[in-house]
Amino acid sequence: MLYNLLWSDKGVFAYLDLKSHQKQLKLRLENLGGRSLDLSQEIRWLKSDRAFTEKMTRAHGNYLRDNEIIYLFPGHTPEGSVGDDIKN
Numbered sequence: 001m002l003y004n005l006l007w008s009d010k011g012v013f014a015y016l017d018l019k020s021h022q023k024q025l026k027l028r029l030e031n032l033g034g035r036s037l038d039l040s041q042e043i044r045w046l047k048s049d050r051a052f053t054e055k056m057t058r059a060h061g062n063y064l065r066d067n068e069i070i071y072l073f074p075g076h077t078p079e080g081s082v083g084d085d086i087k088n
Contacts, residue, residue: 008014045052057063064070 046056062070062072
């Protein structure tokens with residue numbers, strides 16, 4: 001009976017493992033919920049805000065306006081930050 005209470009698949013140690021796993025899953029769910037809200041907001045901006053759409057296209061796609069020059073240095077520029085430094 002003591003063995004069943006402690007080491008069986010329904011014992012105390014199994015309960016503690018499940019409780020720890022539950023806490024990890026709750027934290028992950030909270031993080032994903034926040035990310036989901038951020039992505040939803042970005043989708044709304046992309047659909048309605050032309051300036052935001054242009055900024056994102058220029059930043060992530062390395063697109064330029066007329067009479068602009070872009071210098072890309074491999075390995076020195078973090079992804080997504082190229083368009084942030086470009087002046088009109």
